[in-house]
Amino acid sequence: xxxxxxxxxxxxxxxxxxxxxxxxxxxxxxxxxxxxxxxxxxxxxxxxxxxxxxxxxxxxxxxxxxxxxxxxxxxxxxxxxxxxxxxxxxxxxxxxxxxxxxxxxxxxxxxxxxxxxxxxxxxxxxxxxxxxxxxxxxxxxxxxxxxxxxxxxxxxxxxxxxxxxxxxxxxxxxxxxxxxxxxxxxxxxxxxxxxxxxxxxxxxxxxxxxxxxxxxxxxxxxxxxxxxxxxxxxx
Numbered sequence: 567x568x569x570x571x572x573x574x575x576x577x578x579x580x581x582x583x584x585x586x587x588x589x590x591x592x593x594x595x596x597x598x599x600x601x602x603x604x605x606x607x608x609x610x611x612x613x614x615x616x617x618x619x620x621x622x623x624x625x626x627x628x629x630x631x632x633x634x635x636x637x638x639x640x641x642x643x644x645x646x647x648x649x650x651x652x653x654x655x656x657x658x659x660x661x662x663x664x665x666x667x668x669x670x671x672x673x674x675x676x677x678x679x680x681x682x683x684x685x686x687x688x689x690x691x692x693x694x695x696x697x698x699x700x701x702x703x704x705x706x707x708x709x710x711x712x713x714x715x716x717x718x719x720x721x722x723x724x725x726x727x728x729x730x731x732x733x734x735x736x737x738x739x740x741x742x743x744x745x746x747x748x749x750x751x752x753x754x755x756x757x758x759x760x761x762x763x764x765x766x767x768x769x770x771x772x773x774x775x776x777x778x779x780x781x782x783x784x785x786x787x788x789x790x791x792x793x794x795x796x797x798x799x800x801x
Contacts, residue, residue: 574716577642577652584638585656589663592631596664597671599624606672609681609761625686635660643716651712658706661698681762684743689751691743692762697770701739704777708732711784723787728780735776742770 599620600606639653668674675682678696685691712724724732746762 570716574713577716578655578710578713581638581642581652581656582659585635585659586663588631588634589660590667592660593664593667593671595627596668607674607680608683611761628685628687643713645715647712647715651709651715654705654709655713656709658702658704658709661702661705665695665699681765689744689747691740692746692765693743693770694765697739697743697765700774701777704774704781708777708780711781724780725783728783731776731779735773735779738773738776739770742766742773 597606600608603620635656636653638656639649639651642652643649665675674680675695678699679694681692682695682698683690684693684698742765745766750760
């Protein structure tokens with residue numbers, strides 16, 4: 567057990583270091599691209615002007631980013647739960663440090679409520695910087711819990727109901743991010759030709775609540791386990 571615990575700590579450290587390094591590569595690449603198209607601050611008219619093959623290249627780059635994060639999660643874990651956990655933790659660390667490095671390099675975002683084009687697949691995602699950071703924090707917490715299954719596959723269990731709530735939360739969050747693009751496409755635009763006016767915070771907070779269900783379940787089970795342990799000691 568001690569050997570497994572030591573290996574888990576090493577794997578976590580490697581995943582964190584990889585994610586931070588990848589965040590620097592990602593943020594510096596985005597700075598180069600946005601400088602070329604004069605869009606350091608994306609919340610301006612025609613946020614992503616199409617220049618030659620930039621659009622298609624950017625979409626492939628984003629897909630490659632996800633592949634890299636999935637790969638490091640797969641290599642770090644040994645079961646599907648721990649692999650999923652390492653991926654989620656890597657995603658969260660990468661995303662948070664991505665914005666931190668952008669702030670260091672170019673001084674943007676000015677605040678957590680600055681708008682950003684978060685992603686382009688399958689449609690452009692719009693949202694304040696705070697919104698993906700909140701999701702990343704949940705991903706780090708839940709991913710860290712799932713990674714504990716590296717020690718034992720029964721360490722952290724999530725019921726189907728919690729998983730259903732979590733997937734529902736992801737779906738709702740994706741809708742909030744892409745709502746502006748869906749509306750724009752309905753009007754014959756691409757979703758990046760004009761700017762969103764407001765962010766649906768109430769619906770997004772509901773999505774976060776759903777995504778936290780597995781964490782709530784883990785907390786309840788931990789409390790029950792501790793209570794049972796105390797009861798046995800009393801006997």
